[in-house]
Amino acid sequence: MRDFLPADKARRERVLAVIRDRYRAHGFDEIETPVVEEYARLHAGIGGDNEKLSFSVLKRGMDAEAIRAAADDPAALSDLGLRYDLTVPLARFYASHRSELPSVFRAIQIAPVWRAERPQKGRYRQFVQCDIDIIGDPSARAEAELLVASLDTLDALGLEGGTVRINDRRVLDGMLDAFGFSPEERPGVLITIDKLDKIGPAGVADELRARGATAAAVDAFEEFLGRPDAAEDEPFGAAQIRGALPEGIADDLVAHLVGIGDAVAAARPAAGGVPLRFDPFLVRGMGYYTGTIFELAHPSVTYSLGGGGRYDGMIGRFLGQDVPAVGFSIGFERLVDLVAPGEGERAGAVVLVHDRDVPVAELAALKAALVAEGARVRLEQRTKNLKALLERATADGYTSFAAVAAGQPRDALEVKPLG
Structure with a gap:
């Protein structure tokens, strides 16, 4: 958690003003939610590893004896916690206010979140997230709107040339099924596949074997990773997507991704091509993703500047009725350091x-x-x-x-x- 001197604070506010302006220009409306949510909601098994990093709030009125008695039961000690992201609060917000909102709701949330991280460069215990979400639209139009708005925001901040890696969790499931991994072992397999950029194909295969994953499936996966990627230089489209996948992936999933690319290209004719790249091994660790997933990249850095995906099953946990939802979050703390000082700032x-x-x-x-x-x-x-x-x-x-x-x-x- 950091202090900001006046010049740093002014820089951050200028960047936030640009982000807000561009998001609003694309038809999103800003909301605000409390910094705390119910403990049970924050630990519902949908936040992945972030749930382990949640700061809990001690129940009011507990004396020392009551605290000792409840020491082995976190839920008995705490009934609230600081939010670790803005998606879980948005799902609760929508379930609470659905009757007051349009059938397709486009939300902006820009606010601090808290995670009990081990502090290091680029990782803080308090940081700002800038989210846009579309609730109520199951079509590729929603993903396209999010991506266009996010790329437009990057351009407005002087960071032209951004690209988006895109995949679909259903495509990942189809791939794992084609290789022969059982449904029970897939969560662990995805955790290992998510390390592909860091440890390489051989490292992934070795770790999968160490996990005890199905041997024949690991062999098939390793063989697939070793093949020449004929689609590497293809423009984003059906040929590139099909060329990067094993046989048997459903046509409608490929068509969904192609539709997103077509819409983004139509909205950005001056961008010189579709700024999307299909990545069949993009995983993203949040447990609530159900469909399309994406990460924002920029040639000036090796790490992502944001990401998101579709989480159609989350709101139903609070509302009792499934509602389609998809969101995108800009990594503000990473982004702000890349933005050059503007003349208007001074x-x-x-x-x-x-x-x-x-x-x-x-x-x-x-x-x-x-x-x-x-x-x-x-x-x-x-x-x-x-x-x-x-x-x-x-x-x-x-x-x-x-x-x-x-x-x-x-x-x-x-x-x-x-x-």
Whole structure:
């Protein structure tokens, strides 16, 4: 959990303003949910490993004896927890307010979440997520809207050239079935396949054997990984998808992915091609994904800048009736470090350096006049080391300064650039 100095905070807010603006331009509406959710909801078996990282809130009114008695039962100690993502709260929100929402609801959520991570570079215990979700639309149109809005947002932040790796959990199931893995062993097999980029095909095969996975299935999977990828250079479409898969994957699943690509291409004709790449081994670890899954990549970095997928079964847990849903989350903490400082971040920021004897009323009037003209204004009393004062103002994002003496009228104020 981190503190942010004024310049860092200003940078973060500027990036958040761009994200909000682009999401709203694509028809999404912002909501807000509490930072805590019921313990049982956060530990319902749908959040994957994130459930293990959830911060729990101790029940109110428990004395030391009651705490000791409940030490082996987390649910008896806690009835609430800090949210570890924004998808579980959204599902609860929709189930609670469905009658007040449109049949197809497009939501924005931008807020902090908490996970009991081991702190390291790029991993924090408190961080901001920027989510958009579409609830109530089972078609490829929903995925396309999310992807277009996310790519548009990346462009607006000066990060053109983003691409999306895309897959479908149903395609993964079909592949595992084709190789011969039993339904019972598939969750563990997917955990290992998710490490393919890190440990390579041989490492995945070795780990699957160490797990005790079906030997013939592992052999078939290893053989498949070793084949030449004839579809590597194909543009996104049916040929590339089919060429990257074993025989037997349902036509409707391939058509669903192709439809997403066609819609994204139609919405971004100036992008120079479909910015999608089919990845048959993209897994994404959240247990609630039921269909399409995707991750956002950018050529400037080796890690993903966001991701998401379809989670048609989650809302039904709270509502008692299944509702289609799909979402996308931008990794804000990773993204903000890539965005170049914008001119608007620093424009019209003036430091008024005044002598000690300037009356407060005169300073207030001068400042108010500049603020009314659209400037950002800071008052600073002149010090012996004026250079250090101005260097500090420059570091804080100010672009100009003016010296103020007693009795100085507004039209005599000379604003000079800093630096």
